[in-house]
Each structure stands twice: as C-alpha cells, then as structure tokens.
Amino acid sequence: MLDRLKPLRSKAVVRAVAIAAVTLFVASALFTPQLNPVTRGAFLASVNVGPVWGELVQWRIALIQARNELDAWPKDIQKYAPRIANPQLRVTSPRPNVLQADIAHNPELGKLAGTQVVVELKPGTHTWTCRPGNPPIPSGYLPINCQEGNTDDFEPATKPAPDADPFGGLRSLILWCAVIFAVGAVVWVVRHPLIGAGQLRPARLRRTPLARLPQIDRLLRWLRRLEATLLAADIRMVDWRRAVLCAQATGADHAPALARALAERVSARCQPSSDWALPGQVFEWQFPPDLPVSLDRCLVFLPTPGIDEATVLRQLRAAQTGSDVLLIVSEHRVETPCPLLRAHADDRANLHVMVDSASQTEWLIGGESLQVLLRQLAAQLRITRISPYQTRGGVTREGAFFGRAQLLARVINREPANYLVVGGRQLGKSSLLKAVQRRLQGHPHTVCHYVSLRDHRLAPRMALQFGLAADTPLEAIVDHLQAQYEGKRLVLLIDEADLFFRDESNHGYAQLSTLRALSEEGRCWFMLAGFWDLYATAVLDYQSPLRNFGEVLAIGGLERAACRELATEPLRRLRLGFASDTLVEKLVDASGQRANLVAILCQECLEALQPGERAIEARHLTQALASQAVQDALAGWGRLSHDEAACRLDRIAVYHTAQAGQTGLVALAQLLQSHGITADAQALRQSLARLQLAYVLRKQDAEYRFAIPLLQDQFEPTEVELLLHQELAVLARSDVKI
Numbered sequence: 001m002l003d004r005l006k007p008l009r010s011k012a013v014v015r016a017v018a019i020a021a022v023t024l025f026v027a028s029a030l031f032t033p034q035l036n037p038v039t040r041g042a043f044l045a046s047v048n049v050g051p052v053w054g055e056l057v058q059w060r061i062a063l064i065q066a067r068n069e070l071d072a073w074p075k076d077i078q079k080y081a082p083r084i085a086n087p088q089l090r091v092t093s094p095r096p097n098v099l100q101a102d103i104a105h106n107p108e109l110g111k112l113a114g115t116q117v118v119v120e121l122k123p124g125t126h127t128w129t130c131r132p133g134n135p136p137i138p139s140g141y142l143p144i145n146c147q148e149g150n151t152d153d154f155e156p157a158t159k160p161a162p163d164a165d166p167f168g169g170l171r172s173l174i175l176w177c178a179v180i181f182a183v184g185a186v187v188w189v190v191r192h193p194l195i196g197a198g199q200l201r202p203a204r205l206r207r208t209p210l211a212r213l214p215q216i217d218r219l220l221r222w223l224r225r226l227e228a229t230l231l232a233a234d235i236r237m238v239d240w241r242r243a244v245l246c247a248q249a250t251g252a253d254h255a256p257a258l259a260r261a262l263a264e265r266v267s268a269r270c271q272p273s274s275d276w277a278l279p280g281q282v283f284e285w286q287f288p289p290d291l292p293v294s295l296d297r298c299l300v301f302l303p304t305p306g307i308d309e310a311t312v313l314r315q316l317r318a319a320q321t322g323s324d325v326l327l328i329v330s331e332h333r334v335e336t337p338c339p340l341l342r343a344h345a346d347d348r349a350n351l352h353v354m355v356d357s358a359s360q361t362e363w364l365i366g367g368e369s370l371q372v373l374l375r376q377l378a379a380q381l382r383i384t385r386i387s388p389y390q391t392r393g394g395v396t397r398e399g400a401f402f403g404r405a406q407l408l409a410r411v412i413n414r415e416p417a418n419y420l421v422v423g424g425r426q427l428g429k430s431s432l433l434k435a436v437q438r439r440l441q442g443h444p445h446t447v448c449h450y451v452s453l454r455d456h457r458l459a460p461r462m463a464l465q466f467g468l469a470a471d472t473p474l475e476a477i478v479d480h481l482q483a484q485y486e487g488k489r490l491v492l493l494i495d496e497a498d499l500f501f502r503d504e505s506n507h508g509y510a511q512l513s514t515l516r517a518l519s520e521e522g523r524c525w526f527m528l529a530g531f532w533d534l535y536a537t538a539v540l541d542y543q544s545p546l547r548n549f550g551e552v553l554a555i556g557g558l559e560r561a562a563c564r565e566l567a568t569e570p571l572r573r574l575r576l577g578f579a580s581d582t583l584v585e586k587l588v589d590a591s592g593q594r595a596n597l598v599a600i601l602c603q604e605c606l607e608a609l610q611p612g613e614r615a616i617e618a619r620h621l622t623q624a625l626a627s628q629a630v631q632d633a634l635a636g637w638g639r640l641s642h643d644e645a646a647c648r649l650d651r652i653a654v655y656h657t658a659q660a661g662q663t664g665l666v667a668l669a670q671l672l673q674s675h676g677i678t679a680d681a682q683a684l685r686q687s688l689a690r691l692q693l694a695y696v697l698r699k700q701d702a703e704y705r706f707a708i709p710l711l712q713d714q715f716e717p718t719e720v721e722l723l724l725h726q727e728l729a730v731l732a733r734s735d736v737k738i
Contacts, residue, residue: 044110049141052089052112056101058082059091060119060128063099067121073097097121100133111138117146205233206366209333209357213240213247235365243364255281255302258329262300262360265369273299278315280304285327292573293374293386298325305331309338316344316352325351325381332356345380348611353380371573378574383606388570389599391629404432404562407553411527412439416446416489418519418550420538421529424640424694426596426633427555429529433493436527440491447485452495456503458511462492474514478524490524498533502642505537505544512537512545519549526550532641532690540686556695557593557707564588566598571616576606579615590625592708594695600633601625625710634711637696648731649679649687653704654696655724658715662703663688675728 025036033039059082066080067073073096074080081091088109090102098120105114116133130146132139208216217240220226230240242261249257256272259281263270268285276282280303287296299321303312316328328345332338333356345354353376355363363372377386411419421429433450440448451462463472468480481490494500504512518524528534528550538546558566567584571577578584591597604624605616624630638651656671657663665684672679688704691697698707706712 041110044108045112045138045141046110048088048109048112052103052109053143055082055084055087055089056091056099056117056119058084059089059099059101060121064121064126097123102133103137112141117142205229205235206362207358208361209335210243210247210360210364211331211333211357213244213361217244234367239365243361246364254305256283258360259283259300259302262329262355262363265363266373270300276301276319278303278319279307279312292370292570293377293388294390295325295377295386298327300327300329302329303331309341313340313344321351323351325353325377325385327376328352328354329360330354330356333358348380348382351381351385353377374573375575378576383574383576383609384603386574387603387606388573389603389606391596391600391603391633404428404435404558407432407555408435408439410551410553411436416491416525418525419527420534420546420550420552421527421555422531422535422538422552422693423555424531424696425636426594427695428558428595429555430495431595432553432555433495433527433529437493445488446491447481447488448491448493449481450493450495453497453500456499458494458497458500474511474518478518482523491527492524493527493529495529497528498530501530501533501537501546505533505541509543509545516545516549532693535689535693554693558595558598560588560593563591563593563595563598566595567602571602576609576614577616579617583616583618583621587621590708590710592695592698592706592710594708597630597633597708597710600629604629630710631714634708634714637691637694637711640690640694645731645734646683646687646690648727649683650691652724652727652731653684653687653691654711655715655720655727657697657704657706658712658720659717659724661712662705663697664703672728672731675732677728677732 025038028036028039033043062080062082063074063077066077073093077091077093077099088104088106090104092100092102094100098118100116100118102116103109103112103114107113115135115137117130117137118133119128119130121128130142132142205216217226220229227237230237246254246258246261260270263283263285267288270283270285273282273284278301280301283300283302285298285300287298289296301316316326319326328341330338330341332342332354338354338356341354342356344350345352355376359372359376363369366372421432423429430452437448437450440446449465451458451465453461455461459472459474459477460470462474462477463470466477466480468477472480478490501512504510515526519526528546534546535552537544538549538552541547564584567587568577578587587601588598591601601621601624604627605620607627608620608623609616637654639647640650641647652671653663653668656668660667665681665688668684668688669679669681688697688699692699692704692707695707696711697704
C-alpha cells in the first residue's frame with residue numbers, strides 16, 4: 001500500500017512546487033519587477049533612460065560650443081568632453097558633425113546596456129537628428145522624433161527622452177502570462193493522467209480501464225478532441241459510446257449490459273444463468289460454430305461491485321462448474337488491484353479466466369475482440385483445453401478448415417451436379433461436405449442438407465431428419481423438401497454411405513436407381529461420400545446405377561501450403577508458434593500432408609509444451625512424432641475391406657513396401673508365386689487401388705511407395721520379414737482363391 005502511495009505523493013509535491021513557482025513569478029513581475037528575471041531588464045532601462053539621454057545632451061552642448069569657438073568641427077572631441085561624475089556613454093565622432101554614443105555594458109542599465117545611438121548636427125544650424133545605431137537602442141526608449149528611419153529634428157529640451165511606451169511593461173507581463181497559461185494548458189492536456197496518454201499515443205485508449213472511460217469522454221468532448229482522438233486510435237464512435245454506456249451503468253443494470261455487450265463483440269448468445277451461490281451475476285454464453293478454438297460455451301461471472309476479493313475467491317473455489325470455462329469479469333486495475341483473484345486465474349489447474357478492466361475496454365472498442373478473448377484463454381488455461389485443432393470427425397468450424405480450394409471451386413462455382421467423394425477415413429471427406437454446406441447456406445437459389453448415415457438405411461434416416469415418418473419413400477421425401485423450399489434447387493450431401501452402397505450391391509441397386517432418376521429429372525442433386533464400397537460401385541461395377549452418375553472427387557493429401565497454414569495459423573491466433581520454419585516443414589513431410597495427421601501432431605506438440613512455453617521446439621515435435629495418438633491414427637490400414645482375403649493381400653502389399661521400400665503389381669505377383677500362390681492380377685490391382693485410395697500407398701511412375709513417411713518408421717526390419725512370411729504362409733494354406 002505504501003509503495004502505491006509514494007508516486008501519488010511525489011506527484012502532489014511536484015504540482016505544489018509548480019503552482020508556487022508560477023505564483024511567485026507573476027507576483028514579482030507586478031510588485032518587484034527589478035527582481036523578476038523577465039521584467040528586470042525593462043524596469044532598469046526605464047529607470048536609467050533619463051540619465052543616459054541627459055549625458056548625451058551634455059555632449060551635444062559641448063560640441064556645439066567647440067564648433068562655435070573653432071568655427072569648424074573639432075578633430076579630437078575628447079578635449080571638449082563634458083565633466084560627468086559617472087559616465088555611461090563612450091562617445092566618438094566617426095565623421096564631422098556626427099556623434100556615436102555606445103552605452104556601457106552595465107547590467108544595471110537593463111535593456112539599454114551595450115546598445116548604440118547616433119546623433120548628427122545639421123551644418124550651419126543648431127538642430128540635431130538621431131537614429132538607432134548597431135546594436136540599436138530599443139525603440140521604446142527613444143524620443144518620439146528619434147525612431148528608426150526618422151530624420152526629424154531632435155529637440156530633447158522640449159521633448160525629453162523618457163520611455164515612449166509607458167504601458168509596454170504591462171503588455172509584456174500580459175504576454176508572458178498568456179504564454180505561461182498556454183504552456184500550462186498544453187502540459188495539463190499532455191500530462192493529465194486520464195487523457196494525456198491518449199493524446200500522445202491514441203492507441204493506448206484501447207487498454208484504458210473501463211471505469212475511466214466516462215470521465216475521459218467528458219474531458220475529450222470539453223476539449224473538442226473526441227472525434228480526432230478516436231480517429232487516431234482507430235476506434236469507431238459507436239463502439240466508444242457503447243463502452244461508455246456500459247461503464248456508466250449502475251446497480252442491477254450494470255452486469256447484464258456489460259455481459260451482453262461483451263458477448264455481442266464475439267458473436268456469442270448471452271442468457272442469464274441462475275441457481276449459483278456466487279456473489280454476483282452469472283451468464284451463459286453460446287459461441288458460434290466457427291470459433292477457432294474448441295469452445296462451444298462458457299460461463300461468465302460478474303462479481304458484485306466493491307465486494308472483497310477474498311470472499312469472491314472462496315465462493316469460486318466452492319463453485320461446481322464442471323468442465324465449463326468460467327470467465328470472471330473483474331474490476332482489476334491499478335487503483336483497485338485484485339492480486340488474489342489474478343493469482344487464482346493464472347493457476348492453469350482450474351478453468352477460471354479473469355478479464356481485467358483494461359482487457360474489457362480493449363474487448364469493447366478494439367478492432368479484434370475475438371483475439372482478446374483468445375489471448376486471455378491461452379494465457380490462463382491449458383492450451384489443450386481449448387485446442388484449435390480438431391482431430392476427430394469432420395471439421396465443423398470454418399476457422400479450422402484449410403485447403404481443398406480447387407475441390408470446393410469445382411463444386412461451388414458450377415451449375416448443380418452430382419459428385420462422388422471417395423477416400424479413406426480421416427482424409428477429409430466429411431470436412432469437405434460440411435464446407436460445401438457452409439458455403440451454400442443462405443444461397444438465394446439453392447438449399448443444401450447434410451445427412452450422415454449410421455447404417456445402410458438411407459430413406460428412414462432422411463425421413464426422420466426432416467420430420468417425416470420412417471417408412472416415407474425417397475420420392476416423397478424429395479417432394480416434401482421441394483414443397484418446403486419452392487423455387488430453390490435441392491442439394492443433398494450424404495456422408496458415410498459405404499454400408500448403404502454395400503447393401504444396394506446385394507439387393508439390385510433399387511434405391512440407387514431412384515437417386516439417379518431424381519437427379520435426371522432435375523428434382524435433386526447429390527454429393528455422396530464413402531470409401532471402397534462407393535468407389536467399387538461407381539467405378540468397378542459396370543451395371544451399377546452410379547456408373548457415370550457424377551464426377552468422382554478423390555480425397556488425398558492436403559496442399560502443402562494449406563498444411564503449413566493448418567499447422568501455424570491456429571497457433572498464431574493463440575500467440576503461439578513453432579521455433580522455426582524448418583520444424584513446420586519437418587512436420588508436414590512426416591505427415592505426408594495428411595490433414596488429420598497434421599492436426600494430431602500439432603495437438604501432441606501442444607500437449608508437450610510446459611507452462612510458460614510459447615514456442616514449439618524440436619524436442620516437442622520429436623515427442624509428438626513418437627506419441628501414441630499418432631500411432632493410433634496410422635493404424636487401421638490392415639482392415640480396409642470386409643473381405644478377409646482382400647485384407648490379407650493389402651497387408652502383404654504394405655509389408656512388402658516396408659521391406660523393399662517400394663512395390664508394384666509385377667513385384668507382388670512374383671512374391672506370391674515364389675511362395676506357391678497363384679494370384680489374380682485383378683485382385684492385386686484392386687488391392688493396390690484400395691491402398692492408394694486409403695492414402696497408405698502413393699503411386700510414383702510405375703512404383704508404389706508409402707504416402708506417409710511415418711508409416712515406414714513404424715516397421716522394424718526383422719518384424720516386417722516375420723509378418724510378411726506369416727501372411728504368405730496363411731494365404732498359401734487357405735483354400736480361398738485369390
């Protein structure tokens with residue numbers, strides 16, 4: 001407490017000294033001008049101007065007498081110098097009839113010291129003229145008829161030489177007071193604790209505690225500087241007014257107004273939450289699905305103003321919030337610090353995040369409110385709690401979807417058509433379909449629905465989703481949708497459709513024929529997603545209704561640039577990142593540009609970060625590459641088909657690739673023949689196509705290699721030889737014809 005009072009005391013002392021100095025300056029200028037450094041020179045000059053001009057008059061009289069005696073101008077004027085007790089002039093004659101008077105450099109003469117005046121006698125007369133010399137005597141201390149450029153007669157006997165401007169000193173004092181007032185006003189504005197920083201650095205207004213905004217608003221309006229300051233700080237007037245109103249709200253209106261305003265800035269839905277024992281008001285926020293972190297909702301707590309923070313802390317520790325993040329909108333600032341609450345929020349073991357007063361202002365009037373929220377979450381929570389990486393299921397948040405620009409353009413920027421999206425699991429089929437749905441939402445002429453199948457029953461699943469009876473046929477479902485969206489084109493996105501295609505293959509393609517008829521009639525367009533069964537039905541089965549049904553879109557690796565963005569952009573939003581670009585390239589290479597593997601590796605790198613670390617180092621990436629989550633993501637390639645013999649051929653192809661570094665149709669056939677197995681070339685081709693479709697192998701020229709380098713690292717050479725011979729031995733003993 002004493003440490004906080006010391007700066008305040010020092011400022012008060014400085015202010016008192018400044019006021020005393022200004023008062024002393026003005027008072028001395030009025031009552032003791034000879035002691036004031038500003039008025040001293042003018043005062044002494046006005047006191048001594050009479051004796052100086054009197055001395056010059058004596059020189060003039062003496063020289064006139066000498067001229068009368070000699071009937072000419074004397075060559076040595078010093079012989080005729082008048083007797084003066086304390087002379088202040090050094091008089092010379094640069095030419096006949098001219099006297100040059102240099103006033104002594106005496107500080108007691110004030111402004112007259114060190115100046116010069118020149119007087120000249122008109123020949124044949126007793127009339128003198130004068131002019132300022134070099135340096136010139138101040139014009140205010142010359143006789144009226146002795147101004148610069150004036151050649152009128154100089155008659156000091158009838159026109160004495162007092163200060164020609166008796167109000168000059170007063171005017172000087174008024175001028176100096178005005179200057180002091182102006183400087184003081186500028187200093188007041190610049191050094192004012194509320195508005196000074198905003199004038200010098202307008203952007204600092206964004207981090208001003210919220211409670212100060214009303215007073216700053218009044219001061220800036222009084223100075224007529226509000227609009228200019230907000231413009232310099234890049235703050236919209238509507239946001240500023242909203243923040244000021246939130247700060248001005250009192251009583252029961254304060255918490256709801258502030259909670260709603262903060263929620264609107266991040267596009268969250270805000271509603272009160274009751275039955276809490278916390279000393280204040282609690283609200284529930286629902287975030288939009290495009291939030292770039294895995295946080296769909298949170299609780300917001302606004303403590304009662306002025307309540308003791310120790311009481312708040314006890315209640316927070318006792319509150320049961322489950323797995324929900326709790327935002328604490330606090331009054332924490334320099335004047336009212338909350339050290340206990342801050343320390344509690346900084347403990348990453350809990351899910352409490354404190355938003356201080358300065359952050360509230362930045363949230364309300366800054367241009368990046370979402371970044372303020374993400375920064376607070378990243379600073380006070382474990383990053384893995386709000387990880388921006390979605391490692392399972394289709395990507396539902398737009399901020400987590402990267403790449404596939406060409407595939408999206410082929411679907412979105414064309415007239416409606418049918419598409420068959422084929423690819424292995426976790427390669428991005430669902431993410432692509434959901435991205436298409438997001439881009440077609442709100443289209444004036446198209447309506448799009450996403451349907452995910454859990455089994456082979458397409459019509460019942462669609463009927464229940466659209467509120468119809470489970471036994472409603474496909475034609476009636478489409479009729480219902482057309483009537484509901486009259487005049488719009490209907491697009492249905494059907495995901496996880498392999499079981500449906502397998503069942504259709506066994507039952508004569510009845511429903512597939514209906515889909516084809518609906519499409520040919522222009523009543524509906526389809527985008528079907530699946531793996532091998534879809535591929536086999538659409539490509540390998542000549543009798544299938546899916547033959548030439550639509551364009552086949554094969555999902556493989558993500559574009560390299562998109563992989564880099566997927567790895568770095570979500571981290572950047574949380575003010576995290578990789579220590580070097582080389583680590584990013586190493587991660588992309590190891591993943592084989594497989595989207596979900598990039599996300600899993602980044603997630604594991606976040607898991608490896610220690611508290612306080614903000615950059616992913618090589619050791620974090622090494623730990624991620626060897627993690628169990630990555631091993632699990634690479635598993636499953638041994639069961640790509642429901643046919644056991646086909647799966648065995650797949651495993652033989654993979655083991656042979658791991659042993660030899662590459663494989664091919666001829667090499668596999670020779671391998672089987674060497675073990676007494678006669679394999680069908682078509683079965684081998686289908687096996688290689690299936691592995692390629694699953695993104696296990698990748699064809700380069702005529703050879704097949706691992707699509708993901710991490711797969712190669714999974715196999716030990718001795719283990720591969722054992723596994724390969726075991727599969728060959730089992731295949732040789734089986735009665736199944738390959």
